[in-house]
Amino acid sequence: MTEKTFIAGFGGQGVISLGQLWVYLGMKEGLKVTFFPFYGAEKRGGIARASVIVSTDEIASPLVTKPDSAVVMNMDSLPICEDIVKEGGYLLVNSSLVKVEPKRKDLKVVKVPCNELAEKIGDVKIANMVMMGALAKVTGAIKMDKLEPVLKTFFPESKHKYIPSNLAAVKAGMDAV
């Protein structure tokens, strides 16, 4: 199994965190992983992108150019993602912010109202975690069965109070697809 994912959104949406946590979870499940971030020199408002790969085999290029799945967190990222997803691949769209339809007809489009679901839990900042739940459910690449203990090793002690809301966000994302 190899799942190549491309994630894009604007700076501050947690694109980089989502990518990092995704591969960290993969690593903890015994997979080979790579994470390569790409962002501009802007202090805020630029597009943040991440190439992430989780695989049962050794990973060749860490740069994802033909993803199996792509995550679109905002409007500006839609054309970038739509352009590169492999034929018949998954396009996961944050439908809270992306109000237009993808042009390609071959893609499996999955709409997740990440911001709304995150706000319902109480914090729009965890919209990325909602998306991660959806991504895990749709691709099946990461099981997420040991999410809580793994989150405890990912976040420093001082941030552990946020773990329950993060768990709720991931669950909400899984349930939404």
Added chain:
Amino acid sequence: MAEDIRLMKGNEAIAEAAIRAGCRAYFGYPITPQNELTAYMARHMLDRKRTFIQAESEVSAINMVYGAAAAGARSMTSSSSPGVSLKQEGISYICGADLPAVIVNVARSGPGLGGISPGQADYFQSTRGGGHGDYYHFVLAPKSVQEAADLTYEAFDLSDEWRIPAMILADGLIGQMMEGVVLPAERELSKLPKRPYAVGDQAKQGRPINHVSSINLVPLELEASVRARFERYAKIKETLVRYEETQVEDADLVLVAYGTSARVSLGALQEARKAGLKVGLFRPITLWPFPEKRLAELAGKGKRFLAVEMSMGQMVEDVRLAVNGKAPVEFYGRCGGVIPTEDEVLAAARKILGK
């Protein structure tokens, strides 16, 4: 006890490996895309009561490395392409003074300030002795975060053993990406190799005075010291060449690539094999000493070669020198911070194979 696997950036893994190898003094100056390395050192060297200095420039940093090395400390600096250019004078002096040091280049695209995206156009500068004078130093090219850590760790030992600096030539992708890494064991500072040629503390220890310098105004003496150094180079070329081969034996076309390009080329190889094309991969790990003998051997077996680089073609010249006209050597490269894709490399391979 076996260490756990950790998720780290290449830059951080290099820094942690250096600390564990017994680096006692780090001198740096900020530049993208290697800043995490300097930042990691700032935090963790000071924690361990070792020396960390953010110098006022790259030139200062390399000269501080020179001084610390002369005083007997395992010392290191890191930078990215434009900053490494500035360090070349100091590297030449360190080589001329026969001192160990570790220099990390997390290369970006050039020339000039260029861009902050990954590049491999510093190959000539790294492998030819980028400063003035007759000299070489080790150049090790990691392909992954794990190898970046392992090679950095080893670089300190190689450098100490041969009294020749060792350079880690990574690129922005290796530095910035995260992968799982198992870190090497921490070295005890008291058990590191002794440096009887080091300066300092002579009076207290009753040792004779040591001079560390690259200057010698007597031509015959200077010639002798350069020649002695080249004898060490010859031994290194005999024993320390390192490379990795993937499906080379039955290959009609052998891709030759290091670092990030080798990762991309491996992906192209996998696609090619699926399509029934006999493509192999030869990955130099030591860029100096370059694995020229093995390439010559492969050329003798009728292989063709395609060098893949993130430059306009630099390592390809070493491949051609090694092959020495016995086999065709083609080139595919991207530059300016563009990373070639697996599809592009596959297309270049198909063109050569006519399939």
